[in-house]
Amino acid sequence: MVQFIDTGKENLIAARLSGKLDEANLKTIHQRVHQIIDKGQKMDFYFEMEDFEGYTLKGFWEDIKIDAAHINDYGKIAFVGNKKWQEWAAKITDFFTGSEAKYFEMKNKEQAMAWATT
Template identity: 85%
Template sequence: MIQFIDTKKENLIAAKLSGKLNEENLKTIHKQIHRIIDKGHKVDFYFEMEDFEGYTIKGFWEDIKTDVAHIKDYGKIAFVGNEKWQEWAAKATDFFTGSEAKYFEAKNKEQAMTWINL
């Protein structure tokens, strides 16, 4: 499930993620990405992961397709969570993309918000 967080920053997609993300969830994020890049901006992300289990198979595939299509459109990505695998996912994102991705433990959520300018 995705619960978007309202923000005044026009190039930021901020959301709380929980459960498993499916294909429709990722299509919703994809629309948000286009809304931002159509204005000529790089897309920043802020994701709070609470009880986040990952993706359905179709959701994972949709995420890969979106990332491949927009890899050069991404700016900073802040991941906030409490699971080791989430930290590894953030490191992989940082390594495989041209974006700057950082993982923050949930107790450091305010630091993540400052880093992403939320």
């Protein structure tokens, strides 16, 4: 499930992620991506992952397609979670993209939001 968080920052996609993300969830995020890039802006992300289990196969494929199409439009990506694999996902994202990805523990979510919005 994707629950968007209103931050007031025009180029930030902030969301709480839980359960397994499917194709429909990713298409909802993709719509927000286009709302930002259609204005000529790079987008930043804040993903709070509580009870997040990953993706369905179709959700994972949709995420790959979005990333491949828009990877040069990404700025900062804050991953907030409480599992080691989430920290590794942030490191892999940082390594393979031109964006700056950083992992924060759930207890530091305010710091993560501040980092993503500056």
